[in-house]
Amino acid sequence: MTDRRKLLIGVIGASQPSAEGLRLAGLVGREIARCGAVLVCGGLGGVMEAAAKGAVEAGGEVIGILPGPDAAQANSYVTLAVPTNMGHARNVIIAHTAGALIAVEGEYGTLSEAAIGLKLGKAVIVLPGGPELRGTCLAETPEKAVAIALESLNI
Numbered sequence: 001m002t003d004r005r006k007l008l009i010g011v012i013g014a015s016q017p018s019a020e021g022l023r024l025a026g027l028v029g030r031e032i033a034r035c036g037a038v039l040v041c042g043g044l045g046g047v048m049e050a051a052a053k054g055a056v057e058a059g060g061e062v063i064g065i066l067p068g069p070d071a072a073q074a075n076s077y078v079t080l081a082v083p084t085n086m087g088h089a090r091n092v093i094i095a096h097t098a099g100a101l102i103a104v105e106g107e108y109g110t111l112s113e114a115a116i117g118l119k120l121g122k123a124v125i126v127l128p129g130g131p132e133l134r135g136t137c138l139a140e141t142p143e144k145a146v147a148i149a150l151e152s153l154n155i
Helices: 019-034 045-058 087-097 108-120 141-150
Strands: 008-013 038-041 062-066 080-083 101-102 123-126
Touching: 008 019, 008 045, 008 087, 008 108, 008 141, 019 038, 019 045, 019 141, 038 123, 045 062, 062 087, 062 141, 080 108, 087 108, 101 108, 101 141, 108 123, 123 141
Parallel strands: 008 038, 008 101, 038 062, 062 080, 101 123
Antiparallel strands: none
């Protein structure tokens, strides 16, 4: 029997990004879908919503790991909502679920997800303007970020 599991790539980032952050997130989401991977995110607004929109518009799937107890909290592009009722602790679930993480801008929540991903030995790729953390890999473009993520997953 063939392995039917899909690659999961996380997109983490600012809940209130700049216009450039929104643009980059949308392109990352689109590229993840184009490569046949599934986007994993926190399921809410900002970078999460922009990336999810890009993925869905490109025919992809989006898993939203939500902080609250209600799947209805997910942005309208999430195709599979996972309510956790764990608040910020859901960041650990995002880092564990994704095979690699791509950061677009961000604040403390993004830093926590990136740090957990690094602690787990996963690739954490950061686009310009993202969090600076030792051990991350800088990518100049969304396409390069996704390529690095796939390479880290031996694809």
